[in-house]
Amino acid sequence: MKVLILKTKEEACEWVANHLILAIKEFKPTPEKKFLVLGLPTGSTPVPVYEKLVKAYQNNEISFKNVVTFNMDEYLGLAPTHNQSYHYFMDENLFNHIDLPKSQIHILDGLASNPQQECVDYEEKIASFGGIDIQLGGIGENGHLAFNEPGTSFDSLTHVQQLTDNTIEVNSRFFEKKSDVPQKALTIGLQTIFNAKEVIVLALGEKKAEAVYKSVRGEVSYLCPASMIQNHSNGIFVVDEAAALKLS
Ligand code: PGA
Numbered sequence: 488m489k490v491l492i493l494k495t496k497e498e499a500c501e502w503v504a505n506h507l508i509l510a511i512k513e514f515k516p517t518p519e520k521k522f523l524v525l526g527l528p529t530g531s532t533p534v535p536v537y538e539k540l541v542k543a544y545q546n547n548e549i550s551f552k553n554v555v556t557f558n559m560d561e562y563l564g565l566a567p568t569h570n571q572s573y574h575y576f577m578d579e580n581l582f583n584h585i586d587l588p589k590s591q592i593h594i595l596d597g598l599a600s601n602p603q604q605e606c607v608d609y610e611e612k613i614a615s616f617g618g619i620d621i622q623l624g625g626i627g628e629n630g631h632l633a634f635n636e637p638g639t640s641f642d643s644l645t646h647v648q649q650l651t652d653n654t655i656e657v658n659s660r661f662f663e664k665k666s667d668v669p670q671k672a673l674t675i676g677l678q679t680i681f682n683a684k685e686v687i688v689l690a691l692g693e694k695k696a697e698a699v700y701k702s703v704r705g706e707v708s709y710l711c712p713a714s715m716i717q718n719h720s721n722g723i724f725v726v727d728e729a730a731a732l733k734l735s
Contacts, residue, residue, distance in 0.1 A: 488722040490703055492731040496691045497535070499727045503623065503689050504539035510621055511549045522555040522591065524613075526622035526675070527581075528633070529558065529573040532689050533625060534580055541584040551587035555616055557609075559624060559633035560674035561595040563602060563647060571661050572597060595645070595673040602673055606645040610679065622683035626690045629653045630698045630711035634674035637710045643676030677715055686722040688713060690730040699726055700733035 493499040507525070514523040527533070543549045558573055567574035574594050582592060593612055599605035613619060624632050631637065634648045649671055650658075659665040680686060690699045702713035703724055716722040726734075 488703075488717050488719055488724070490724045490726065490731075490734070492726055492728060492734070494728055496727045496729075499689060499691060499725050500535035500539065503533075503687060503725055504536045504543070506687070507536070507540060507621065507623070508543045508549055511551070511554060514553055516553045520617060522553055522616060524616045524618065524620045525554060525556050526619040526624070526680070526683055527556050527558050527577070528624045529560070529576045530625045532691055533623065536623070536689070537581040540581065544585045551585050551591075554587055555591045556587065556593060557613055557619060557675070558594040559680075560648075560672050561597045562669040563597055563671040563673055564669050565597040567594075567597070569597075597669075597673065599673070602647050606647065606673060609645045609673075609675070613675075613679065619679075619683040620685065622680055622686045624680065624686070624688050626688055626695055626698050626702065626713050627654060628657055628694055628698055630701055630713045632677065632680055632688070632712045632715075634672040635677050635680075635712045637712060639677055639709060639712055641681070641709060641712075641715050642678045644678055645673070645675045648672050648674045677712055681715060681719060684721060686716055686719050688716060688722070688724045690724060690726045692727065693729045693732060695726070695730040696732040699724065699730050703734060 561573045565572040595609055596605055629637055636651045655668045659668050662668050701711045705714055707714045707717050
């Protein structure tokens with residue numbers, strides 16, 4: 488695993504966006520592999536990255552015609568039209584502004600009548616595209632990756648996850664009140680993330696410094712899910728100086 492420390496949030500987001508833009512530009516579809524498969528996060532962290540991808544599309548630098556996406560997670564019980572659903576977030580921040588065909592977008596359905604089956608089907612869908620090529624993720628203040636909270640097994644696949652009070656508290660900033668935050672989510676598992684050919688964790692700001700320190704310097708432990716990336720041969724933490732505060 489590598490750690491890349493960049494001075495500012497802007498530079499860190501620029502690096503990640505450029506990395507994705509280059510991968511999209513360089514991808515040449517073949518009969519065996521028709522699509523570049525991206526695993527995508529929501530949250531505040533990736534917003535500037537998505538802005539840069541939209542700009543690159545608008546400047547005719549890239550097209551998403553040969554891209555397939557799988558989002559990391561979705562709140563259980565929220566309709567895609569709910570303004571705090573991750574469907575809604577992705578449409579607003581990325582999908583509505585690029586030429587990615589709707590049929591190539593995958594997001595777990597928060598209203599699935601059988602959530603467990605939805606998770607099984609999602610894993611199968613990912614496998615049907617040959618797995619995720621580049622998984623981008625943020626990190627929670629408690630070290631979670633996607634909604635894999637501390638204590639989640641490293642060999643977990645897509646599953647229904649009970650959210651911790653810390654995550655509900657942190658995410659309540661997007662809702663009117665804390666009790667509006669769903670208690671459960673559908674999330675890809677830690678094994679799903681680890682199976683990606685490349686994993687990029689983007690962490691910005693001082694609030695993430697402790698989680699970055701534990702993930703990068705701490706022992707590899709299910710108590711800090713992101714520490715798993717230490718063992719990924721093609722894993723990279725991209726952090727700004729504020730998030731790297733405890734590494735020096
Ligand atoms: P954030 O969330 O980007 O909004 O900080 C990241 C996460 O909780 O994984």
